[in-house]
Amino acid sequence: MFVTGKGGVGKTTVAVGLALAAAEADGEAVYVEFGDGASGRRLLRNRPNGLECVVIDPSRAVVKAAASVFGSTMLAKVALDNFAMRPLIRAAPAIRELGVLELARQVVEKHPGKRVVFDMPATGHSVAWLKVARQGRELTGRGPVHDLCARLEEELISPRHASIVVVTLPERLVLWETLSLCDTVEKEVGLSVDRLVVNRVPHALPAGALDDALLLSKSPGPIGEAAQELAALLCVRDAIREQVMQALDDTVHRYGEERGGDAGLTLLPLAAKDPTAATAAGGLRSAGAA
Amino acid sequence: MNHPEVIVCVGGGGVGKTTASAAIALSLANSGRRVLIVSIDPARRLADAMGVELGTQARALSLDSGSGQLYGLMPNPDDALRTFVEFLFEEEPAAVERLLQNRLYQVLEAAVPGIHELAAISLTWRAIVEHEVDAVVIDTAPSRNAVDFISYPKSLAKLLGGRAVGWMAAIGKRTSIVSPDDRMGRVEQLLVRALGPVARDVAGLFAEMARVRKRFILLNEHTSKLLLRPETRYFLVASSTAAARDDVGYLIKKLGKLDMTPQAILLNSAFVPEREWAHVLEAASVTTAAIDEVLSTLTLDREARQRATARFTKDFSKRYPNLPQVLLPFVEAVEPRSIVHALAQYLDFPALVASR
Numbered sequence: 001m002f003v004t005g006k007g008g009v010g011k012t013t014v015a016v017g018l019a020l021a022a023a024e025a026d027g028e029a030v031y032v033e034f035g036d037g038a039s040g041r042r043l044l045r046n047r048p049n050g051l052e053c054v055v056i057d058p059s060r061a062v063v064k065a066a067a068s069v070f071g072s073t074m075l076a077k078v079a080l081d082n083f084a085m086r087p088l089i090r091a092a093p094a095i096r097e098l099g100v101l102e103l104a105r106q107v108v109e110k111h112p113g114k115r116v117v118f119d120m121p122a123t124g125h126s127v128a129w130l131k132v133a134r135q136g137r138e139l140t141g142r143g144p145v146h147d148l149c150a151r152l153e154e155e156l157i158s159p160r161h162a163s164i165v166v167v168t169l170p171e172r173l174v175l176w177e178t179l180s181l182c183d184t185v186e187k188e189v190g191l192s193v194d195r196l197v198v199n200r201v202p203h204a205l206p207a208g209a210l211d212d213a214l215l216l217s218k219s220p221g222p223i224g225e226a227a228q229e230l231a232a233l234l235c236v237r238d239a240i241r242e243q244v245m246q247a248l249d250d251t252v253h254r255y256g257e258e259r260g261g262d263a264g265l266t267l268l269p270l271a272a273k274d275p276t277a278a279t280a281a282g283g284l285r286s287a288g289a290a
Numbered sequence: 291m292n293h294p295e296v297i298v299c300v301g302g303g304g305v306g307k308t309t310a311s312a313a314i315a316l317s318l319a320n321s322g323r324r325v326l327i328v329s330i331d332p333a334r335r336l337a338d339a340m341g342v343e344l345g346t347q348a349r350a351l352s353l354d355s356g357s358g359q360l361y362g363l364m365p366n367p368d369d370a371l372r373t374f375v376e377f378l379f380e381e382e383p384a385a386v387e388r389l390l391q392n393r394l395y396q397v398l399e400a401a402v403p404g405i406h407e408l409a410a411i412s413l414t415w416r417a418i419v420e421h422e423v424d425a426v427v428i429d430t431a432p433s434r435n436a437v438d439f440i441s442y443p444k445s446l447a448k449l450l451g452g453r454a455v456g457w458m459a460a461i462g463k464r465t466s467i468v469s470p471d472d473r474m475g476r477v478e479q480l481l482v483r484a485l486g487p488v489a490r491d492v493a494g495l496f497a498e499m500a501r502v503r504k505r506f507i508l509l510n511e512h513t514s515k516l517l518l519r520p521e522t523r524y525f526l527v528a529s530s531t532a533a534a535r536d537d538v539g540y541l542i543k544k545l546g547k548l549d550m551t552p553q554a555i556l557l558n559s560a561f562v563p564e565r566e567w568a569h570v571l572e573a574a575s576v577t578t579a580a581i582d583e584v585l586s587t588l589t590l591d592r593e594a595r596q597r598a599t600a601r602f603t604k605d606f607s608k609r610y611p612n613l614p615q616v617l618l619p620f621v622e623a624v625e626p627r628s629i630v631h632a633l634a635q636y637l638d639f640p641a642l643v644a645s646r
Contacts (some may be wrong), residue, residue: 006303006432007302007303007304007432007433008302008303008304008305008432009303009304010304012533035434036540038536039533039536042532042533042536069484070480070484075480078477078480079477079480079481079484139393139394139488139491140485140486140487140488141486141487141488142486142487143483143484143485143486144483144484145484145485145486146486169304173337173338205584206580206583206584207580208578208580209578209580209581209583209584212577212578212580212581213581213584216576216577216578216581219576222570223570223571223574223576225567225570226566226567226568226570226571226574227567227571229565229567230567230568230571230581230584230585233622234584236622236623236624237622239624240622240624243624
């Protein structure tokens with residue numbers, strides 16, 4: 001399961017939440033993050049026994065993964081760890097991404113039958129990660145890199161094994177970007193997006209609150225003035241909520257209808273403090289997303 | 291040309307970095323400066339916050355007041371590589387044609403992290419000269435790797451100047467490129483075997499890039515002048531969450547490796563300004579159940595935000611005692627533009643910098 005979305009949308013919280021829910025339902029699950037492992041440590045302080053955490057360090061992925069291309073770690077070192085290739089690998093991002101994907105594939109291979117949740121890196125276009133295997137296969141035509149890419153497509157990114165969860169925010173711009181991301185994933189990666197999680201959807205105002213405030217603001221004196229301030233704030237909140245619901249309706253719901261009914265949409269509520277992974281797991285479970 | 295003052299905002303995703311950058315730029319322009327704001331954030335937020343359209347040209351923006359000027363530059367990520375290549379090969383149009391035919395280039399065109407930033411820097415330089423601005427505010431990508439691109443042209447120039455390129459380009463000249471042959475060294479044989487026929491495209495790309503080594507060095511000078519002069523001011527932007535704190539810590543370390551120290555951290559939506567009217571209504575006996583519910587939610591949210599900010603600032607002061615913290619209010623508005631304007635009023639950036 002690949003959890004993707006742009007930076008700051010709460011992707012990691014959702015990914016950890018899904019991994020927790022999977023560990024609870026199946027008894028076992030794996031959470032994979034890319035980078036220094038800080039988010040897993042932060043969100044999984046009370047990690048249940050069945051949940052394994054794996055950290056993939058992109059900066060060391062290439063030489064590690066290349067062993068499977070060149071047949072041995074020693075040959076990989078000869079080919080890649082030299083004066084010419086070191087700066088090339090540092091400068092060419094696609095190579096690093098292939099390396100990372102290969103390590104991801106090895107994690108899946110090591111845990112047959114378990115659900116593996118990948119917290120994808122928040123690069124501008126995280127979908128580029130998923131495209132790189134196909135591009136590499138088509139580009140090389142044959143040879144070990146070609147075989148590596150084909151294996152990634154077959155064992156990691158194939159619709160038979162993989163599902164995609166996209167986390168987004170209820171803002172028009174972000175939603176548009178998300179939908180074009182979904183299109184790209186479908187057309188260029190060949191995977192369909194199984195679920196959209198819209199995070200931080202503002203609550204509706206309590207019924208009648210705005211009307212009550214408007215009514216009260218007609219009364220004279222300091223109470224009336226105070227009620228005017230309240231009414232002004234509630235008007236702003238109401239308009240923001242209205243805008244959010246409109247944007248959701250215009251984009252996400254229509255997106256679902258084009259695909260025949262349920263787009264697999266989950267809304268998580270806005271809170272002053274972001275939810276913990278356990279709360280998110282509960283929210284996702286009750287919304288049927290986990 | 292006098293060198294413009296350069297301000298760079300860095301921070302993780304979702305912390306309101308674009309809003310803070312736009313507020314800084316607007317505040318400077320309101321005080322009479324000629325300001326250029328550049329967003330490298332591919333999320334198109336600046337377009338939303340300031341009404342800038344995507345494009346390779348900087349556009350003039352409207353101001354609240356004052357005699358200054360504000361220009362916005364928001365390069366389109368989809369054109370980034372093409373823009374970049376056109377900049378590099380300005381003097382060699384034939385090479386552009388050859389590159390467009392290169393299969394590796396065609397793949398790279400789809401998406402290469404880092405190229406967008408470099409394209410944006412070359413466009414920024416052009417806009418500075420064209421509009422004679424005296425301050426530049428750069429809103430970097432919402433990522434921990436946002437500053438990686440700074441050292442990218444340098445390492446590319448180094449790569450292109452080293453033995454590696456001549457060696458790679460030579461592979462392209464060999465006739466039997468598609469299969470390893472005896473004349474090749476061991477490393478070459480391994481590479482050609484691993485890559486297959488595409489080795490020729492790789493080698494071709496390097497041969498072209500080697501031709502523009504001088505331009506890479508020029509680009510490196512541009513990025514260094516904009517981003518690595520001791521006078522360049524870095525501002526961290528965060529919100530009061532543990533994730534944002536970790537991102538900022540990571541960025542401080544990265545900036546340290548570039549010998550840069552941030553000026554201050556701007557903490558977005560750090561507090562809700564005191565609402566006197568809420569106390570008036572709480573004390574009144576004429577409110578309804580719905581109003582009471584709203585009032586208690588407002589108080590709870592306000593307190594939660596206060597607690598989160600207190601936790602953040604305490605922890606941050608312990609780790610970075612010498613780094614000033616600027617707390618920004620939580621502003622609620624329908625239009626992103628109104629939030630930027632409110633923050634620009636609150637921030638008074640020239641005074642903030644002068645006080646340091």
